[in-house]
Protein backbone atom coordinates (compact mmCIF):
# COMPACT_ATOMS: atom_id res chain seq x y z
CA UNK A 431 0.00 0.00 0.00
CA UNK A 432 1.70 3.16 -1.18
CA UNK A 433 1.51 6.39 -3.07
CA UNK A 434 2.12 4.67 -6.41
CA UNK A 435 -0.92 2.50 -5.81
CA UNK A 436 -3.15 5.53 -5.46
CA UNK A 437 -1.62 7.25 -8.49
CA UNK A 438 -2.21 4.04 -10.50
CA UNK A 439 -5.84 3.83 -9.41
CA UNK A 440 -6.38 7.42 -10.45
CA UNK A 441 -4.83 7.07 -13.87
CA UNK A 442 -6.76 3.84 -14.60
CA UNK A 443 -9.97 5.50 -13.43
CA UNK A 444 -9.48 8.47 -15.79
CA UNK A 445 -8.77 6.16 -18.68
CA UNK A 446 -11.87 4.08 -17.91
CA UNK A 447 -14.26 7.02 -17.71
CA UNK A 448 -13.01 8.54 -20.95
CA UNK A 449 -13.79 5.20 -22.60
CA UNK A 450 -17.29 5.12 -21.13
CA UNK A 451 -19.89 6.12 -23.71
CA UNK A 452 -23.04 5.54 -21.69
CA UNK A 453 -24.20 6.58 -18.26
CA UNK A 454 -24.55 2.93 -17.32
CA UNK A 455 -20.96 2.00 -18.10
CA UNK A 456 -19.77 5.19 -16.44
CA UNK A 457 -21.57 4.23 -13.28
CA UNK A 458 -20.00 0.76 -13.40
CA UNK A 459 -16.56 2.44 -13.52
CA UNK A 460 -17.39 4.53 -10.47
CA UNK A 461 -18.46 1.43 -8.55
CA UNK A 462 -15.26 -0.34 -9.57
CA UNK A 463 -13.11 2.35 -7.86
CA UNK A 464 -15.15 4.00 -5.16
CA UNK A 465 -18.10 1.62 -4.70
CA UNK A 466 -18.52 -0.37 -1.50
CA UNK A 467 -15.79 -2.80 -2.55
CA UNK A 468 -14.01 -0.42 -4.93
CA UNK A 469 -10.24 -0.34 -5.24
CA UNK A 470 -9.86 3.06 -3.59
CA UNK A 471 -12.49 2.26 -0.97
CA UNK A 472 -10.40 -0.72 0.13
CA UNK A 473 -7.39 1.56 0.68
CA UNK A 474 -9.51 4.00 2.65
CA UNK A 475 -10.95 1.21 4.80
CA UNK A 476 -7.48 -0.10 5.47
CA UNK A 477 -6.10 3.24 6.68
CA UNK A 478 -6.84 2.41 10.28
CA UNK A 479 -4.57 -0.64 10.11
CA UNK A 480 -1.58 1.36 8.89
CA UNK A 481 1.22 2.54 11.15
CA UNK A 482 0.60 6.18 12.17
CA UNK A 483 3.41 7.59 10.03
CA UNK A 484 2.17 5.92 6.87
CA UNK A 485 -1.44 6.74 7.69
CA UNK A 486 -0.57 10.42 7.90
CA UNK A 487 0.91 10.30 4.45
CA UNK A 488 -1.53 7.97 2.64
CA UNK A 489 -4.74 9.24 4.29
CA UNK A 490 -4.84 12.74 2.73
CA UNK A 491 -3.71 11.34 -0.64
CA UNK A 492 -6.43 8.71 -0.69
CA UNK A 493 -9.11 11.17 0.40
CA UNK A 494 -8.07 13.68 -2.24
CA UNK A 495 -8.10 10.92 -4.86
CA UNK A 496 -11.68 9.96 -3.87
CA UNK A 497 -12.73 13.57 -4.11
CA UNK A 498 -11.18 13.94 -7.58
CA UNK A 499 -12.74 10.70 -8.78
CA UNK A 500 -16.23 11.74 -7.67
CA UNK A 501 -15.85 15.16 -9.21
CA UNK A 502 -14.58 13.73 -12.52
CA UNK A 503 -17.45 11.22 -12.50
CA UNK A 504 -20.04 14.00 -12.17
CA UNK A 505 -18.45 16.02 -14.96
CA UNK A 506 -18.30 13.07 -17.34
CA UNK A 507 -21.87 12.17 -16.52
CA UNK A 508 -23.01 15.67 -17.42
CA UNK A 509 -21.02 15.54 -20.64
CA UNK A 510 -22.64 12.24 -21.69
CA UNK A 511 -26.11 13.53 -20.82
CA UNK A 512 -25.71 16.51 -23.11
CA UNK A 513 -24.53 14.45 -26.02
CA UNK A 514 -27.00 13.72 -28.80
CA UNK A 515 -27.78 10.06 -29.17
CA UNK A 516 -27.55 9.74 -32.94
CA UNK A 517 -28.98 6.23 -32.90
CA UNK A 518 -32.15 7.43 -31.20
CA UNK A 519 -32.33 10.68 -33.14
CA UNK A 520 -31.95 9.09 -36.54
CA UNK A 521 -34.93 9.66 -38.84
CA UNK A 522 -35.65 8.03 -42.12
CA UNK A 523 -37.08 10.73 -44.35
CA UNK A 524 -38.07 8.14 -46.95
CA UNK A 525 -40.53 6.40 -44.58
CA UNK A 526 -44.20 7.01 -45.48
CA UNK A 527 -46.00 9.34 -43.04
CA UNK A 528 -48.45 8.16 -40.42
CA UNK A 529 -51.99 8.43 -41.77
CA UNK A 530 -54.27 10.42 -39.49
CA UNK A 531 -57.90 9.41 -39.29
CA UNK A 532 -59.81 12.46 -40.53
CA UNK A 533 -63.54 12.63 -39.87
CA UNK A 534 -66.11 13.75 -42.40
CA UNK A 535 -69.08 16.08 -42.22
CA UNK A 536 -72.57 14.71 -41.71
CA UNK A 537 -74.70 15.07 -44.87
CA UNK A 538 -77.17 17.31 -43.00
CA UNK A 539 -74.25 19.58 -42.07
CA UNK A 540 -73.14 19.64 -45.70
CA UNK A 541 -76.60 20.77 -46.80
CA UNK A 542 -76.75 23.42 -44.05
CA UNK A 543 -73.40 24.79 -45.13
CA UNK A 544 -74.48 24.91 -48.74
CA UNK A 545 -77.68 26.76 -47.82
CA UNK A 546 -75.86 29.17 -45.52
CA UNK A 547 -73.49 29.92 -48.38
CA UNK A 548 -76.14 30.56 -51.06
CA UNK A 549 -78.74 32.63 -49.19
CA UNK A 550 -76.48 35.37 -47.81
CA UNK A 551 -75.44 36.01 -51.43
CA UNK A 552 -79.07 36.99 -52.05
CA UNK A 553 -79.11 39.34 -49.06
CA UNK A 554 -80.57 36.94 -46.47
CA UNK A 555 -79.68 37.03 -42.78
CA UNK A 556 -79.30 33.70 -40.89
CA UNK A 557 -81.43 33.62 -37.71
CA UNK A 558 -81.82 30.95 -35.03
CA UNK A 559 -84.32 30.32 -32.26
CA UNK A 560 -84.97 28.05 -29.24
CA UNK A 561 -85.77 24.35 -29.67
CA UNK A 562 -88.00 24.40 -26.59
CA UNK A 563 -90.94 26.62 -27.42
CA UNK A 564 -94.09 27.92 -25.84
CA UNK A 565 -97.48 26.96 -27.22
CA UNK A 566 -97.88 30.61 -28.23
CA UNK A 567 -94.88 30.79 -30.56
CA UNK A 568 -95.14 27.24 -31.91
CA UNK A 569 -98.90 27.27 -32.60
CA UNK A 570 -101.17 30.11 -31.47
CA UNK A 571 -99.17 33.05 -32.85
CA UNK A 572 -98.93 31.19 -36.17
CA UNK A 573 -102.71 31.06 -36.51
CA UNK A 574 -103.16 27.38 -35.55
CA UNK A 575 -106.77 26.95 -34.38
CA UNK A 576 -107.06 25.46 -30.88
CA UNK A 577 -108.46 22.25 -32.32
CA UNK A 578 -105.77 21.84 -35.00
CA UNK A 579 -104.63 18.19 -35.21
CA UNK A 580 -100.93 19.20 -35.06
CA UNK A 581 -101.43 20.13 -31.40
CA UNK A 582 -102.57 16.60 -30.71
CA UNK A 583 -100.40 14.33 -28.58
CA UNK A 584 -99.75 12.21 -31.68
CA UNK A 585 -97.58 14.83 -33.36
CA UNK A 586 -96.10 16.99 -30.65
CA UNK A 587 -93.73 16.36 -27.74
CA UNK A 588 -95.29 18.28 -24.85
CA UNK A 589 -93.06 19.13 -21.92
CA UNK A 590 -94.32 18.97 -18.34
CA UNK A 591 -93.98 22.45 -16.89
CA UNK A 592 -95.56 24.42 -14.05
CA UNK A 593 -95.75 27.71 -15.87
CA UNK A 594 -96.36 27.80 -19.62
CA UNK A 595 -97.32 25.04 -22.01
CA UNK A 596 -93.95 24.05 -23.50
CA UNK A 597 -93.27 21.94 -26.59
CA UNK A 598 -90.27 20.73 -28.51
CA UNK A 599 -90.80 22.93 -31.55
CA UNK A 600 -92.48 21.07 -34.41
CA UNK A 601 -91.14 23.47 -37.04
CA UNK A 602 -88.78 26.44 -37.39
CA UNK A 603 -91.69 28.84 -38.02
CA UNK A 604 -91.91 30.12 -34.38
CA UNK A 605 -88.76 32.08 -35.17
CA UNK A 606 -90.83 34.12 -37.67
CA UNK A 607 -92.83 35.80 -34.90
CA UNK A 608 -89.86 35.99 -32.53
CA UNK A 609 -87.88 37.84 -35.19
CA UNK A 610 -90.70 40.13 -36.33
CA UNK A 611 -91.38 41.26 -32.76
CA UNK A 612 -87.96 42.90 -32.77
CA UNK A 613 -87.59 44.08 -36.38
CA UNK A 614 -89.43 46.19 -38.87
CA UNK A 615 -89.71 45.18 -42.56
CA UNK A 616 -88.26 45.00 -45.10
CA UNK A 617 -86.07 41.99 -44.30
CA UNK A 618 -85.07 38.59 -45.63
CA UNK A 619 -84.11 35.82 -43.23
CA UNK A 620 -83.44 32.11 -43.25
CA UNK A 621 -83.94 29.96 -40.17
CA UNK A 622 -82.12 26.64 -40.05
CA UNK A 623 -82.69 24.33 -37.09
CA UNK A 624 -83.78 21.08 -35.46
CA UNK A 625 -87.44 20.22 -35.10
CA UNK A 626 -89.25 17.34 -33.39
CA UNK A 627 -92.27 15.24 -34.21
CA UNK A 628 -93.87 12.65 -32.01
CA UNK A 629 -94.34 10.04 -34.70
CA UNK A 630 -93.44 6.48 -35.62
CA UNK A 631 -90.32 6.28 -37.77
CA UNK A 632 -90.05 4.66 -41.18
CA UNK A 633 -87.98 5.22 -44.33
CA UNK A 634 -89.62 8.64 -44.83
CA UNK A 635 -90.33 9.75 -41.21
CA UNK A 636 -88.12 10.63 -38.26
CA UNK A 637 -88.84 12.09 -34.80
CA UNK A 638 -85.92 14.52 -35.02
CA UNK A 639 -85.49 16.46 -38.24
CA UNK A 640 -83.57 19.38 -39.60
CA UNK A 641 -85.59 22.10 -41.18
CA UNK A 642 -85.03 25.23 -42.95
CA UNK A 643 -87.26 28.25 -43.22
CA UNK A 644 -87.12 31.35 -45.38
CA UNK A 645 -89.10 34.52 -44.70
CA UNK A 646 -89.19 37.64 -46.84
CA UNK A 647 -91.35 40.58 -45.73
CA UNK A 648 -91.86 44.00 -47.24
CA UNK A 649 -94.57 46.27 -48.62
CA UNK A 650 -94.74 44.83 -52.14
CA UNK A 651 -93.76 41.19 -51.85
CA UNK A 652 -95.69 38.69 -53.99
CA UNK A 653 -95.64 35.06 -55.14
CA UNK A 654 -93.45 36.00 -58.11
CA UNK A 655 -90.67 36.95 -55.67
CA UNK A 656 -90.97 33.56 -54.04
CA UNK A 657 -90.75 31.71 -57.37
CA UNK A 658 -87.74 33.74 -58.43
CA UNK A 659 -85.80 33.24 -55.15
CA UNK A 660 -86.69 29.53 -55.05
CA UNK A 661 -85.52 29.05 -58.63
CA UNK A 662 -82.23 30.80 -57.93
CA UNK A 663 -81.64 28.83 -54.76
CA UNK A 664 -82.43 25.35 -56.10
CA UNK A 665 -80.45 25.95 -59.30
CA UNK A 666 -77.43 26.93 -57.20
CA UNK A 667 -77.96 24.06 -54.76
CA UNK A 668 -78.23 21.33 -57.39
CA UNK A 669 -75.78 22.95 -59.78
CA UNK A 670 -78.22 22.89 -62.70
CA UNK A 671 -81.15 24.91 -64.01
CA UNK A 672 -84.28 24.09 -62.00
CA UNK A 673 -87.92 25.08 -62.58
CA UNK A 674 -90.53 25.65 -59.86
CA UNK A 675 -94.16 24.49 -59.88
CA UNK A 676 -96.82 25.46 -57.31
CA UNK A 677 -99.83 23.42 -56.22
CA UNK A 678 -102.59 24.75 -53.93
CA UNK A 679 -102.37 23.62 -50.31
CA UNK A 680 -103.27 24.67 -46.79
CA UNK A 681 -101.17 25.83 -43.82
CA UNK A 682 -102.57 27.92 -40.95
CA UNK A 683 -99.78 30.49 -41.14
CA UNK A 684 -99.99 31.27 -44.88
CA UNK A 685 -102.77 32.51 -47.15
CA UNK A 686 -102.69 31.52 -49.96
CA UNK A 687 -100.67 28.38 -49.29
CA UNK A 688 -99.05 26.03 -51.76
CA UNK A 689 -96.84 22.98 -52.05
CA UNK A 690 -94.00 23.50 -54.43
CA UNK A 691 -92.12 21.10 -56.67
CA UNK A 692 -88.88 21.47 -58.58
CA UNK A 693 -88.21 20.00 -61.99
CA UNK A 694 -86.54 16.58 -61.64
CA UNK A 695 -82.79 17.02 -61.12
CA UNK A 696 -82.10 13.67 -62.79
CA UNK A 697 -84.06 13.99 -66.04
CA UNK A 698 -84.67 17.78 -66.14
CA UNK A 699 -88.43 17.22 -66.35
CA UNK A 700 -88.55 14.60 -69.12
CA UNK A 701 -89.59 11.75 -66.82
CA UNK A 702 -87.48 9.05 -65.13
CA UNK A 703 -87.74 6.55 -62.22
CA UNK A 704 -86.56 9.23 -59.70
CA UNK A 705 -89.59 11.41 -60.42
CA UNK A 706 -91.88 8.43 -61.11
CA UNK A 707 -92.02 9.71 -64.71
CA UNK A 708 -93.81 12.88 -63.66
CA UNK A 709 -90.83 15.17 -64.27
CA UNK A 710 -91.30 16.94 -60.88
CA UNK A 711 -90.01 16.37 -57.33
CA UNK A 712 -91.95 17.45 -54.22
CA UNK A 713 -89.87 19.81 -52.11
CA UNK A 714 -91.86 21.59 -49.43
CA UNK A 715 -94.56 24.02 -48.43
CA UNK A 716 -94.75 27.75 -48.87
CA UNK A 717 -97.21 30.63 -49.05
CA UNK A 718 -97.89 34.27 -48.45
CA UNK A 719 -97.69 35.08 -44.73
CA UNK A 720 -101.17 35.10 -43.14
CA UNK A 721 -102.03 38.58 -41.88
CA UNK A 722 -102.94 37.03 -38.50
CA UNK A 723 -99.25 36.11 -38.08
CA UNK A 724 -98.23 39.72 -38.71
CA UNK A 725 -100.77 40.81 -36.11
CA UNK A 726 -99.31 38.27 -33.60
CA UNK A 727 -95.93 39.93 -34.12
CA UNK A 728 -97.42 43.38 -33.48
CA UNK A 729 -97.57 44.62 -37.09
CA UNK A 730 -100.69 46.42 -38.36
CA UNK A 731 -103.01 44.25 -40.45
CA UNK A 732 -102.62 44.53 -44.26
CA UNK A 733 -99.61 46.82 -44.05
CA UNK A 734 -97.01 44.27 -45.18
CA UNK A 735 -96.84 41.22 -47.41
CA UNK A 736 -94.36 38.43 -47.26
CA UNK A 737 -93.71 34.87 -48.24
CA UNK A 738 -92.51 32.01 -46.08
CA UNK A 739 -91.31 28.58 -47.08
CA UNK A 740 -89.91 25.59 -45.30
CA UNK A 741 -88.53 22.20 -46.13
CA UNK A 742 -86.63 19.32 -44.62
CA UNK A 743 -82.86 19.32 -44.79
CA UNK A 744 -82.88 15.51 -44.85
CA UNK A 745 -85.18 15.52 -47.87
CA UNK A 746 -82.76 17.79 -49.74
CA UNK A 747 -79.76 15.68 -48.73
CA UNK A 748 -81.58 12.51 -49.82
CA UNK A 749 -82.18 14.05 -53.24
CA UNK A 750 -78.70 15.45 -53.61
CA UNK A 751 -76.80 12.38 -52.38
CA UNK A 752 -79.32 9.66 -53.39
CA UNK A 753 -79.98 8.44 -49.83
CA UNK A 754 -82.86 5.96 -49.61
CA UNK A 755 -83.84 6.00 -45.92
CA UNK A 756 -84.26 9.03 -43.65
CA UNK A 757 -83.38 6.96 -40.55
CA UNK A 758 -79.71 6.90 -41.59
CA UNK A 759 -79.36 10.56 -40.55
CA UNK A 760 -79.88 10.06 -36.82
CA UNK A 761 -78.45 6.52 -36.76
CA UNK A 762 -74.88 7.54 -35.95
CA UNK A 763 -73.77 4.65 -38.16
CA UNK A 764 -70.19 5.33 -39.28
CA UNK A 765 -70.61 3.20 -42.41
CA UNK A 766 -73.12 5.81 -43.55
CA UNK A 767 -71.43 8.97 -42.30
CA UNK A 768 -67.98 8.09 -43.65
CA UNK A 769 -69.29 8.14 -47.21
CA UNK A 770 -69.53 11.93 -47.21
Ligand SMILES: [Zn+2]
Pocket residue numbers: 694695696697698699700701702703704705706707709710
Ligand atom coordinates in the same frame (compact mmCIF):
# COMPACT_ATOMS: atom_id res chain seq x y z
ZN1 LIG B 1 -86.89 12.57 -63.45
